Amino acid sequence: MTIVNTQDQKSFRILSIDGGGIRGIIPARILCELESHLSHEKGEQVRFCDYFDLICGTSTGGIIAIGLALGMSASEILALYDTNAQKIFGHWRWTTPKNVRRVSHPKHSNAGLMNVLKKAFGPYSNGNDETRLGHAKTRLAIPAYIASSGKTRVFKTSHNPELRRDYQVPAYQVALATSAAPTFFPAHTFKYFDTLTNTTNTLTNLVDGGIFANNPAIIGFSEAIALDVPIGNLKILSLGTGSEAFKEPFSTDRFYNLSPAWGAAYWMNPFNGPPLVEMMMQANSEIVDNTLKVLSRGVGNTDRQVFQYDRIQVKFDSSKERVSLDTTRQNKLNFLKEKGKDLYDQHGTRIAADYFKEKITHYIPSFSL
Numbered sequence: 001m002t003i004v005n006t007q008d009q010k011s012f013r014i015l016s017i018d019g020g021g022i023r024g025i026i027p028a029r030i031l032c033e034l035e036s037h038l039s040h041e042k043g044e045q046v047r048f049c050d051y052f053d054l055i056c057g058t059s060t061g062g063i064i065a066i067g068l069a070l071g072m073s074a075s076e077i078l079a080l081y082d083t084n085a086q087k088i089f090g091h092w093r094w095t096t097p098k099n100v101r102r103v104s105h106p107k108h109s110n111a112g113l114m115n116v117l118k119k120a121f122g123p124y125s126n127g128n129d130e131t132r133l134g135h136a137k138t139r140l141a142i143p144a145y146i147a148s149s150g151k152t153r154v155f156k157t158s159h160n161p162e163l164r165r166d167y168q169v170p171a172y173q174v175a176l177a178t179s180a181a182p183t184f185f186p187a188h189t190f191k192y193f194d195t196l197t198n199t200t201n202t203l204t205n206l207v208d209g210g211i212f213a214n215n216p217a218i219i220g221f222s223e224a225i226a227l228d229v230p231i232g233n234l235k236i237l238s239l240g241t242g243s244e245a246f247k248e249p250f251s252t253d254r255f256y257n258l259s260p261a262w263g264a265a266y267w268m269n270p271f272n273g274p275p276l277v278e279m280m281m282q283a284n285s286e287i288v289d290n291t292l293k294v295l296s297r298g299v300g301n302t303d304r305q306v307f308q309y310d311r312i313q314v315k316f317d318s319s320k321e322r323v324s325l326d327t328t329r330q331n332k333l334n335f336l337k338e339k340g341k342d343l344y345d346q347h348g349t350r351i352a353a354d355y356f357k358e359k360i361t362h363y364i365p366s367f368s369l
């Protein structure tokens with residue numbers, strides 16, 4: 001069954017945003033610059049939900065994706081990160097009691113992030129009690145991992161008659177689930193009322209979607225294929241959050257380098273962010289990028305183009321530019337904004353021309369709130 005009418009819609013545009021903690025400032029700044037340029041050019045306030053058929057995001061990218069799909073402006077999302085970093089990650093100092101506590105507890109509570117998200121997403125409920133995934137104005141796909149059952153889960157809007165499971169889940173709860181990064185935040189458990197089945201559902205111990213899909217562009221690709229979109233109609237814009245090549249030694253310039261032992265103390269090093277978490281995220285993002293390059297242009301990134309795939313990413317100089325996932329230092333936040341602006345300056349004109357020529361035909365959800 002064809003879900004997408006490709007006769008009325010020549011391209012199927014997908015926006016994908018990686019996980020990366022506070023480094024979500026990078027894609028947020030890119031989008032903010034695009035928004036400002038396009039709004040001036042078109043003479044109206046541009047909303048990304050009007051230009052992308054599907055938005056997918058993991059962890060911090062999931063927060064951005066949900067916000068954009070609900071109708072938030074990119075400038076609002078950038079401000080959310082820029083002004084609430086301290087509320088989200090709190091203030092953490094290396095003291096003996098906290099040293100001991102970190103052995104058995106995550107570094108941060110998710111209470112601050114929860115309050116920020118509830119306030120940010122709240123106005124988009126269309127007068128209902130709380131904003132849910134089904135209030136999104138375009139399709140969404142947000143990955144998380146269910147630690148209680150050992151299964152992956154991708155939260156989706158009801159853009160197919162078979163997709164009735166997630167549209168009533170509160171938007172901020174999905175955002176908390178996809179961003180529950182191990183060692184940084186606790187696994188997320190919550191309840192919500194399903195009016196379709198008249199039951200209260202409980203989801204237990206959800207963990208960051210970066211466990212299996214830190215770069216969710218492959219989820220966007222597979223979702224489009226499942227919707228019977230011809231592969232040649234795909235246009236995928238994938239935004240990274242900055243990468244630092246993981247290599248040993250990870251921190252030779254620091255006195256606490258524990259790499260020679262290659263044990264838990266090294267892999268879960270709490271001083272500057274666990275290397276294991278960073279390595280898994282970056283490896284996942286890279287293999288997805290490589291896979292989509294091969295699928296779109298063949299081995300060796302040849303001149304042929306099966307579908308359009310654009311990856312916007314920056315590589316950090318590990319010795320000078322490293323930014324931990326939960327930093328709240330203002331100079332680092334400014335540095336991330338500068339990197340986002342640099343990427344926009346490099347790619348913005350082309351991206352604006354390729355992805356924002358015309359608005360999409362909005363999907364009609366199979367199940368509505």
